[in-house]
Structures are given as structure tokens and as C-alpha cells.
Amino acid sequence: MSDAYNPPQDPLAILHDDHEVLLVDKPSGLLSVPGKGKDLSDCLLARVQDVFPTALLVHRLDRDTSGVMIFALTPHAQRHLGLQFEKRQTKKTYVARVWGMLSPKTGTVDLPLIVDWPNRPKQMVDHENGKDAVTDWRVVRSSEAETRVRLMPRTGRSHQLRVHMQAIRHPILGDPFYATGVARDHPRLMLHSETLQFRHPDGGQGMRITAKCPF
Numbered sequence: 716m717s718d719a720y721n722p723p724q725d726p727l728a729i730l731h732d733d734h735e736v737l738l739v740d741k742p743s744g745l746l747s748v749p750g751k752g753k754d755l756s757d758c759l760l761a762r763v764q765d766v767f768p769t770a771l772l773v774h775r776l777d778r779d780t781s782g783v784m785i786f787a788l789t790p791h792a793q794r795h796l797g798l799q800f801e802k803r804q805t806k807k808t809y810v811a812r813v814w815g816m817l818s819p820k821t822g823t824v825d826l827p828l829i830v831d832w833p834n835r836p837k838q839m840v841d842h843e844n845g846k847d848a849v850t851d852w853r854v855v856r857s858s859e860a861e862t863r864v865r866l867m868p869r870t871g872r873s874h875q876l877r878v879h880m881q882a883i884r885h886p887i888l889g890d891p892f893y894a895t896g897v898a899r900d901h902p903r904l905m906l907h908s909e910t911l912q913f914r915h916p917d918g919g920q921g922m923r924i925t926a927k928c929p930f
Contacts, residue, residue: 722746722757727766730783730924735792735916737767740926741784743903747775759784774800777874779891782809782908783926787916795916800871806912809866809876810855810928812905813885814898817854817862824850824879828872837892838874840882848872850879861888865909876906905930 721744728740739759741747746758763770763786770786771793787793799805827845831837839845849869856863862885866876877893880886886894889901907930912923 720746720750720755720757727762728926730926731922732767732788735788736796737763737770737786737788738911738924739763739784739786741776741781741908743779743781743907743929746778747784748772760786773797774871776908777877777904777906779889779904780809780906780908781903781926781929783807783911783924784908785911785913785924789916792916796913799913803869803871804914806910807868807871807908808910809868810907810909811864811866811876811880812888812930813862813864813880814888814894815862815885816857816859817852817864817883817885818857820854822852824852824883826879826882828875828878830873836873838872838878840878846870846872848875848879850876877904903930 723742723744725742730738730740741759748760749756749758760772769788773785773787773796776784787796826840827842828838828848829841829845831839851867853865854862868875877887877890881893886898888898888905889903907928909928910923910925915922
């Protein structure tokens with residue numbers, strides 16, 4: 716993968732919209748929010764606001780991760796959804812392709828994370844100073860070369876899934892930060908935000924929105 720920022724120009728993929736919330740399928744390679752510098756101004760937030768001017772940020776996905784992202788369309792919705800994320804009341808499921816045969820079929824990674832300051836934005840495991848980070852996994856199918864797995868984070872730390880998979884020696888394929896050699900040599904990061912479950916800000920009804928995995 717190139718270091719130059721050359722985001723895909725796919726049209727906005729709307730999964731759901733109403734008077735309070737908007738859910739879209741973010742393509743891999745597109746920033747969630749602007750980076751520093753004019754060359755990093757193109758992002759999903761800006762593209763969404765071109766169509767929905769009142770859209771407000773609730774959470775982010777890494778540039779190279781695809782899948783479900785939710786935006787608030789009112790300040791009330793932003794506060795309501797923000798609290799759900801903060802209190803870990805939302806449920807997220809990701810699909811990933813990881814290096815090697817992951818075993819057993821289900822498991823949990825419980826490793827605290829902290830920013831790796833000399834190598835920002837990379838994160839690392841730190842048992843003394845790291846913040847708690849927990850990821851459950853469930854194998855979909857596997858071979859000796861790779862495993863397709865669903866990842867269910869209980870916490871929302873930066874790069875959590877990527878660091879956790881690398882820490883148990885099954886880095887996510889195509890990861891430019893945490894994979895090496897053949898595992899890194901893929902056209903994209905093989906990580907996709909497949910589903911998001913949340914309570915609607917208007918009335919509290921439970922919703923589950925899915926974006927089909929592209930790999």
C-alpha cells in the first residue's frame with residue numbers, strides 16, 4: 716500500500732437515514748475525519764456533510780477499515796449516541812482475515828493498550844500503564860494460511876483489533892502498521908465493520924445495521 720493519500724471516489728453508500736441518525740458504509744482508504752494539511756481534507760465526514768449539512772461526528776473508523784459508521788443529524792442525537800459509545804452500550808461486530816490458523820474457535824484477548832509515542836499513531840500492549848481493552852473472537856473458517864474471523868470488541872481503543880490480533884500472532888492481513896512480510900502484502904487492510912447495534916435517540920428502539928463485507 717502506498718503512503719500517499721489517494722482515497723477512493725465511491726459514491727456515498729447510505730445504509731439508513733431518518734430525522735436523527737445516518738448510517739453509511741465507509742470505504743477502505745478514506746479518512747473518517749480530516750487529517751492535518753489540505754492534502755488530507757477529503758474524508759467521510761466532509762462527504763456526508765455535503766449531502767447532510769447538519770451531520771455530526773459520533774465515532775471514527777481507521778482510514779483503512781471499511782464498514783458501518785453512524786452520524787448524528789441533531790445535537791440531541793449526538794449526545795445520546797455519544798453516551799451509548801462511552802458507556803459501552805453499543806455492540807459492534809467486525810469481519811477480518813488474519814494470518815495463520817486461529818485456534819480455538821472462540822476466545823478473548825484481554826490486553827491493555829497505550830499509544831506507542833515514538834511511533835505514533837501505533838499502539839502497543841502495556842500491562843502497567845495501558846487502558847483496559849477486550850476483544851472477543853469467533854472463527855468463521857480457517858486454513859493453515861489464514862483465518863476468517865468475527866471480532867467483537869467490548870472496548871473501543873484506538874487500533875484495538877489490529878494490536879490484539881498481532882499480539883496473539885495472527886495479524887490482520889494487509890495491515891501496514893502491524894503485519895509484516897507476506898501477511899502485509901495485500902491490497903487493503905482486511906478489516907470490515909460489519910454490524911452496529913444501538914438504541915435510536917428518538918424513543919430508544921434497538922436497531923441493528925449491517926454492511927456487507929467486501930472481501
